[in-house]
Amino acid sequence: MGNKISGRKLADEMQLEMAAEVSAMTVKPGLVVIIVGENKASQTYVRNKERTAEKIGINSKIERLPETTTEEDLLSLIAQYNQDEQFHGILVQLPLPEHIDEQRVLLAIDPDKDVDGFHPLNVGKLLTGQPGLLPCTPYGIIKMLQASGVEMAGKQAVVVGRSNIVGKPMMHLLLREDATVTVTHSKTVNLKEITRQADILIVAIGRGHFIKADHIKPGAVVVDVGMNHTAEGKLIGDVEFETAQEVASLITPVPGGVGPMTITMLMEQTISNARKKDK
Ligand SMILES: NC(=O)C1=CN([C@@H]2O[C@H](COP(=O)(O)OP(=O)(O)OC[C@H]3O[C@@H](n4cnc5c(N)ncnc54)[C@H](OP(=O)(O)O)[C@@H]3O)[C@@H](O)[C@H]2O)C=CC1
Ligand SMILES: Nc1nc(=O)c2c([nH]1)NC[C@@H]1CN(c3ccc(C(=O)N[C@@H](CCC(=O)O)C(=O)O)cc3)C=[N+]21
Ligand SMILES: [Mg+2]
Numbered sequence: 001m002g003n004k005i006s007g008r009k010l011a012d013e014m015q016l017e018m019a020a021e022v023s024a025m026t027v028k029p030g031l032v033v034i035i036v037g038e039n040k041a042s043q044t045y046v047r048n049k050e051r052t053a054e055k056i057g058i059n060s061k062i063e064r065l066p067e068t069t070t071e072e073d074l075l076s077l078i079a080q081y082n083q084d085e086q087f088h089g090i091l092v093q094l095p096l097p098e099h100i101d102e103q104r105v106l107l108a109i110d111p112d113k114d115v116d117g118f119h120p121l122n123v124g125k126l127l128t129g130q131p132g133l134l135p136c137t138p139y140g141i142i143k144m145l146q147a148s149g150v151e152m153a154g155k156q157a158v159v160v161g162r163s164n165i166v167g168k169p170m171m172h173l174l175l176r177e178d179a180t181v182t183v184t185h186s187k188t189v190n191l192k193e194i195t196r197q198a199d200i201l202i203v204a205i206g207r208g209h210f211i212k213a214d215h216i217k218p219g220a221v222v223v224d225v226g227m228n229h230t231a232e233g234k235l236i237g238d239v240e241f242e243t244a245q246e247v248a249s250l251i252t253p254v255p256g257g258v259g260p261m262t263i264t265m266l267m268e269q270t271i272s273n274a275r276k277k278d279k
Contacts, residue, residue, distance in 0.1 A: 003245060005148050005223075005252045007140070011260035014143075015056055018264075018271055022057040029274035030059040030087040031115065031266070036074065036100065037067035041229065042093050045263075049091075052263050058270055059086070071100045075108050082110040088277070089115035089270035094165065115269040118165065126172050133269055138170040140261030141202065141223050142177065148250055150200065150221050152177035158198035159183045160191070160211070160238075166204040166225055174200070191215070203238045213243040222251040225258050 022029060031053055035046055046062055053060035063077065074092075081090050090113045096102050103120075111121040117135040125132030145152060157179040161167035167183060174181045184194055186205075195201055195215040201222045203211050208228035216222060226238025237254030245251050252258055 003248060003250050005144055005250050006256060007144055007252055007258055007261040008256040010144060010147050011264040014264050015052065015267070018267060019056045022271060025271075025275065025278050027274050027278045028057070028059050029089075029271045030061070031089040031091065031270045032061045032063060032081050032087045033091045033093060034063045034065065034074070034077065034081075035093040036065045036069050037097050039093075039095075041227070046093060048259075049263055049266065052267060056267055056271075058267055061087070067097055069097075069100075071104065074100060074105060078105070078108045082108075082113065085277075087113065088273035089113055089266070091116050091266065094118075113273065115266055115273065117169070117269075123164075123169075126169060129176065134173070134265070135165060135169040136265040136269070137166050137204075137225060137258060137262045138173045140265040141170065141225075141258060142173050143265065144223070144252065144258075144261055145200070145221070148221075150250065152179045152200065155179050155199040156197050157181045157200040157202065158195050159202045159204070160195065161185065161204035161206075161225070163204065170202055170204070174202075205238050207238055208236045209238070209240040211239040211244065213240070213247045216244055216247045218247050219249045220247070222248040223258065224252050224254050226254060227259065 033046055033049055035042055050060055081087050090109050092105055106118045109119055111119045114122055114133050117133040122132045157174045159167050159170050162183050162185045171181050171183050184191055192215050196217050198217060198220055201220050204225035206226055222239060222244055224237035224239040228236050230236055235255050241253060
């Protein structure tokens with residue numbers, strides 16, 4: 001179909017440029033990814049990140065910690081990487097096990113190495129319109145929309161989902177692009193009436209094929225953040241792609257849409273941090 005936005009293709013193009021940039025640097029960018037526990041989906045994302053880093057020439061290190069890791073042990077590992085000049089980015093894979101306080105962990109990361117953009121200081125900068133590290137998923141979505149020539153200024157944007165890692169930062173980035181933004185969630189009444197107003201519909205709820213053609217205004221741009229595994233082990237989005245693409249003017253697929261862009265923005269922010277140390 002002609003109306004598919006390929007995040008995969010844009011990600012590959014950006015990664016090629018980034019590889020060239022890295023090869024010209026004297027400092028080798030370093031990224032550490034810390035993952036606690038055995039979450040199967042998390043393992044896939046971590047492997048994808050590792051493979052992409054290698055392709056670009058970023059030194060990536062994966063710290064795999066057992067599910068039983070204490071909060072104190074995790075905090076001291078973060079403190080160690082905060083000091084380590086070899087690493088320009090630190091990512092702690094979320095969600096963390098129940099016994100670990102996520103906000104305390106995010107607060108422990110050096111805000112200058114917070115390539116995920118989840119530290120409260122970077123969240124505050126986003127809210128107040130100051131430059132800072134950005135959450136990679138919403139940042140990648142904005143890049144994809146820009147690359148596809150989607151006008152955001154003055155448009156009605158509707159975000160479905162209000163998580164700290166996707167929905168809320170998405171709202172702020174769209175606002176920064178001068179869209180008029182509505183955020184919806186599980187307590188929203190008459191969701192369909194609201195999504196049908198959207199010129200730009202961003203869906204991040206984590207429910208396979210929840211959004212269907214009748215949620216979508218004809219001609220709308222639809223971005224599907226969802227990553228859901230079916231019982232058969234197939235990866236599907238939050239949007240029913242086959243029917244939605246008949247109504248939407250542009251739509252992102254799963255896989256091959258938002259996911260590859262998220263990883264690309266993670267690498268971009270790591271490189272940009274390392275460049276600050278480069279001659
Ligand atoms: N491609 C990528 O790079 C990434 C993909 N993801 C994927 O995106 C999806 C969302 O992730 P994340 O934001 O972390 O998820 P969370 O579970 O943290 O948040 C889900 C949000 O969706 C809302 N929601 C749930 N059900 C409904 C419903 N029926 N109607 C309206 N809103 C609803 C929830 O509302 P309430 O607040 O009221 O509970 C909540 O705000 C997941 O599938 C995840 O795997 C996530 C990050 C990156
Ligand atoms: N601190 C933190 N930062 C994150 O950015 C973060 C996180 N925690 N926790 C989990 C979510 C999820 N996430 C994805 C990234 C890439 C793909 C991705 O590459 N997807 C591919 C294919 C995946 C596959 O084939 O299974 C695609 O959509 O084409 C998916 C999901 C980052 N997250
Ligand atoms: Mg937790």
